Amino acid sequence: MEADPTAAAVPTHQVATNNNNNVGSEPSAMDITTISTDTPTSSTDDAPSNTTNSNIDNTANGNNLGVEPISRVSEEQELYPIAVLVDELKNEDVQLRLNAIRNLGTIAMALGPQRTRDELIPFLNDGIDDEDEVLLAVAEELANFSEHVGGPEFAHYLLNPLENLATVEEVLVRDKAVESMNKIVKLLNPSQITHYFLPLLKRLTTADWFTGRISACGLYAVGYSKCTPEQQNELRTAFAQLIQDDTPMVKRAAAKALADFSKELTQQQLISHILPLFLRLTNDDQDTVRLLTVEDLVQIAKMFTPDECRQYLLSTLRSLGQDRSWRVRYMVATHFNELCEALGESITREEMVTLFVSLIKDSEGEVKILSIGQAPAYSKLIDQQIVIDKILPCIKDLVIDTNQHVRAAVATNISGFAPILGEDLTIEYLLPLFLQLLKDDFPDVRLNIISKLENVNQVIGVERLSQSLLPAIVELAEDKQWRVRLAIIEYIPLLASQLGVGFFDEKLLGLCLSWLGDAVFSIRDAATTNLKKLVEIFGYDWAKDTVLPQVIDMAHNENYLYRMTTLFTLSTMAVSLTPDIIKEKVLPTVIELVDDPIPNVRFNVAKSLEVLVPILKQNSTAEISTKVIEVLNKLSKDSDVDVRFFAEKALVLGKIRD
Template identity: 40%
Template sequence: MAGTAGSGSSPLSAGGDGDDSLYPIAVLIDELRNEDVQLRLNSIKKLSTIALALGVERTRTELLPFLTDTIYDEDEVLLALAEQLGNFTGLVGGPDFAHCLLDSVRLLAVEACVSIAQLLSQDDVEVLVMPTLRQAAEDKSWRVRYMVADKFSELQKAVGPKITLNDLIPAFQNLLKDCEAEVRAAAAHKVKELCENLPSEDRETIIMNQILPYIKELVSDTNQHVKTALASVIMGLSTILGKENTIEHLLPLFLAQLKDECPEVRLNIISNLDCVNEVIGIRQLSQSLLPAIVELAEDAKWRVRLAIIEYMPLLAGQLGMEFFDEKLNSLCMAWLVDHVYAIREAATNNLMKLVQKFGTEWAQNTIVPKVLVMANDPNYLHRMTTLFCINALSEACGREITTKQMLPIVLKMAGDQVANVRFNVAKSLQKIGPLLDTDALQGEVKLVLQKLGQDEDMDVKYFAQEAISVLALA
């Protein structure tokens, strides 16, 4: 609740200066003490209006003490107040009076500390800002500690390297092992930024001795949000620490995260493999992390498999064609017959991206023959996947491969017993038609579509007639 300070504590109590033009400001000030939280929030958002009306001296001597004495409040109101005071420097008379603001909010003035510290000398920051920040980092309210963690990068830049090393690093260590998961997660998110912003000459030593031991603890944290937050940034440390440290100290952590029970943790590691590859090279990466990736590619949870598929073109580019064919090609083909449609669909799109990356000769020798064999699969879903692959691959493979290798298979499948396959034949012919020469279109393609246009199944008939229209074969 807002405090109930007496009327004498208000900056405009009893209209002391007799200025009726300040009456609206008096109303706003009264609302700061209203029982209604929303009214208090609205008034706080207009604090700059109140300060401008009062002038810099009365803002310093009346408004700020009034706020300090009156508002003992919910976190939401205190947060809004801290945000406002962060922009208040000019309203109290400029940087020379900035220290007044730190006395005006309880321990939730972290945001204000960032703004104020940027204006002060290092000595003034140490004397005027750091006591508030030290208290905030150890505050009994987890929301206060959370805010310190959330604003850590800004704080680090605002206070400078010396204070960072002496004060912020120990505070950060405490935040990384905070009893509240929300605080640990917020701090974990800032690990990479903190490390990047350290002085280059001491960076590696500080990280290895003062940050990494805490990161190792977080890898096995009991809370999945904490582990996910860390996994989203930890790979970036490899570029900061270099090859030797990455192989010795970070790879074991990455491997543990790749095997984490939480899918989001594994996902975050996979999606950032490229920055590790840049540091340690593909052979080392494949020996250490590839087995875990293969394991994920066959995971029981389809969303995990889907995530791996989506990163396969990226992996392919990193591994190179020969290595990819040796280690991962069979996985890509296996996904085409997955029991989950979303996996089969993603696997089809994946093949198209791989052909774009490795070229048509690779497609002709490695992919297309395996895809076309599926046209004879007993499972009609797998036969349909052949058509979906042809749709996706035709443009990337070009006219010759499409005409010579793919078209005969599509035409043959027009006689399939399953209507779903037949109408997908019509759709495939419409898709690949623009790539075919006139003879093929006016010959076999037209005959097959005309036959499908007389099919007993309404859907087959509809899609065949649509293809005839689109390809102008009527």
Template identity: 55%
Template sequence: MAASDSGTDESLYPIAVLIDELKNEDVQLRLNSIKKLSTIALALGVERTKSELIPFLTETIYDEDEVLLALAEQLGNFINLVGGGEFAHCLLPPLETLAAVEETVVRDKAVASLRAVAEHHSPQALEEHFVPLVQRLAGGDWFTSRTSACGLFSVCYPRVSAVVKAELRQHFCSLCQDDTPMVRRAAAYKLGEFAKVVEIEYVKSDLIPIFVFLAKDDQDSVRLLAAEACAVVASLLAPEDMEQHVMPTVRARAGDTSWRVRYMVADKFVELQQAVGPELARTDLAQIFQALLKDSEAEVRAAAAGKVKDFCMNLDKAHQEHIIMTMILPQIKDLVCDANQHVKSALASVIMGLSPIVGRQNTIEHLLPLFLTQLKDECPEVRLNIISNLECVNEVIGIQQLVQSLLPAIVELAEDTKWRVRLAIIEHMPLLAGQLGQEFFDEKLTSLCMSWLVDHVYAIREAATLNLKKLVEQYGPQWAENNVIPKVLNMSHEQNYLHRMTYLFCINVLSEVCGKDITTRVLLPTVLSMADDNVANVRFNVAKTLQIMAKYLDPAVIQPQVKPVLEKLNVDPDVDVKYFASEAIAGIAG
């Protein structure tokens, strides 16, 4: 009997500890207890979790928001702990309470968990347990429960009977017309998602009128979410229905008095274009897009400018060039000189992509002058975005034309006072090297590449060494020996120790690509001579460089030349030099 009592006591222990911790004054302790819920549920077993733990949690939901947030998250992963999908409905009571609390993040997490739990319900269980929950939330006195309900319709609708579906549509439509703006906003946000699972005849009869109603709401926060749903609704309809049901709303919202609504239309414009098809895009959307590009608000112009390339690419091929040249290009010419740098930057990130669309002649005649204007823009981000997309233009107009028009501006940027701009140029040098050819590159840009090695910003010096490696990979070791290595070797005698270290970093990468002969014959002697440098940082980098170089050297020089230098460094008075020398000796021996 005593043994049996003891067993009972032990089985009660986890729930007793949980109760104590959940009632503790320390929030952190309560939070930790919630985070261990799954362990406690495992200890209790399926039956006691259903009969004791879940009811207890349901009754004690009155805590700090962070505790409730953790609880809402935990319950979404509890399916197996209550016996699988068959008993998923046991988790609904605490989640229903959490879905109605005041704090938004807790409600959102509870809704996410409810959506996950709904997946495990059978159609019968949905109608018996989940749909009543949705209906209770949708009819709740507080707006908090009604906003949460909006996110639950789409997960249960596809798997319930026609009668229940009709009730759900009715409830959703009621929420769309709720007196509280927050509820209408939540319904507008979920309208597209719900429309995807509703049968097309009911989309037309029930949801389209509601969509039009929301799009005319007196709150701009509701209208902008209705504008966001335009593309989804349009994708569900036949072309003839789009003109009647969707396009009037698109036109109205693109000219909305609130810039936030117009911004949303601009932001979702490409999705809308793909949904309505080429014909409506040509006859209606092109004019709307043109208006958005010259909107009075910079945020709207920036959003539209960022969509220029995708919009033009998706236009009907038969009318593509005509629409771009007559409707879009005049607006682009204005945006290039826009007063707002975000607008110019958004345009610069996509404008180069127009070259393949409009062809060589139009690029040279109309786009190149715009590229040049942007390359000289005072905003570094605008210049950066143009440089980053040069390859698009090169493929269309050829390198000679590119060189004549853009290279002077690129050289100017390579010496820009802002280091990020210089860095962007360095990263594009290998690309330019491949496009320009060796002779032209030597004439115009090699000296520039060498000057970056002594830049005052470390990130530039580091990028410049990697740049040299990529250039040698393109032009070959012989080119490196004639054009690069002599200039690099001179750096080993520089007064500034940082330049001497950069020399060693260059050797690290050049030895990989120059081959055994050049590495042993030309690069090694200078590295060995630097072992006597008066700066400890240089000496320990000599040890690191010798370790890296060893695998690219002629094996015959390791014992007579490399090892003695490393052994000398291994007894250096500086502790770091000794450490890296011993590492190098071990590395080479291994």
């Protein structure tokens, strides 16, 4: 929470009030806070006398009955919604108070526009002093309240309560109040701007407490276009005062608002009014102020010609890129490509390379990481030879950087250079760096480089990539970090589709089968999915002759995990196999494990049959159906409850219960 150490302490939830803030209405004739929900509505004898000034005419609307009590009952019924609101707003339960605020629209509809303006809005303006959560809800609700006060013609009535909310200490409440005011100001006509909005903006701009001045910064852009030239000049002068404010929090808010305010000005006004303010902020003592000027620079550059950018902004950008605070340099790195786009092609090619190199070589790791992330996109904007001469040497140095997170960032982004360099240069400059990164001690580096190899494959082809990197890939297949092994598994189908079945069987098949026995379940699970994808690539005949025999052998392993993996693998691959192969190879192996001593294996037999039954039903013989029924009936009588459950489920699914 922001605080001004030089100012007197005020209560956290205090809402600033201003006796001159009431807009367009007199105080309500009804003392809302005196109304109780206990007031009886079935009798008029005890009706309070102070309700007679309500907006109800007892003799109007053709009431010829002349019975006053009926009118007074109606009056009390109309007051009832506000009475409920008041009671709920005073409830100790915050949630009830929040619910009351969320129902403001419903209450306003019951009251009608006139009474909402005369009674509900003044109550919200003067009567709410609550938790930040409730105040935030009020600010949010008022943004869409214009229709309840009578439309845009009366939307200025909503400014007063929002002005009060814009001065509280809690930043979330202030920001929401400013956001809501911006929405409402767009509905106002020039007359309303002059009589209601501009006085409000002046009060906030000159407020003693810094919170009001912070909120004022976010309001200058929205109403500027609806002002007269004289008023616009006053707004520019007042905004300049905020930029020169003594409080850092106000200057930060002004720096944030400068970009949006700049969009409303002419080219000449930008140069004569905004540019001096911008330069003042870039030289501020506080780095938290200076770093915000980077986004302002992007916006101003978009509105300047390339020559004006070179004349007015380039030297400032260089200063920000070499700022003594790493946070400012970090912000320049974050927006570097946006800056290049805004400044134009000629400045990007001629002036920005040196700045980028200084950022990617920065002493602060966070700045380097951000710059690495921008490097591929920036390299597309400059000549290929400059990339080779200036950028790639930096990348080569970063591959062996002492900061492991920097190396991980290089691994993530280095493949982005491949489309820029083309096939031959990628092989010459990037492949050696890939190999180096694949052997890095930090697992995230290895993982990142593997996950991005597809980009390189598209440039140089998977065959050449595999020839260069296959030894490293095989080594990583047994990496101690399971996430690295998982990344290799996910990359295998791409390799297989390009290498062909002969090369795959010779170099990688044994590797794929070895993953089925991995100690980590996620690896075993991924390995079964991998085999299914390989069947789709190489065909079911390849699966029948090459893979299935080795998978079926695992069903006889002494370790029950291998037997379970066999079931997982067979049921996963089944959808890619023909019914004949399932009958000949898969089903006998599954049924063989029905008497396994381990319950987990037996209920996985039932789960496997649940997958196989729909496939077998497509071309099932009586013999096969009988055999499956016998197995499932046997499992449905198993001593283990889980085995019985999955057996019953498979029987129901196949509708083959005897």
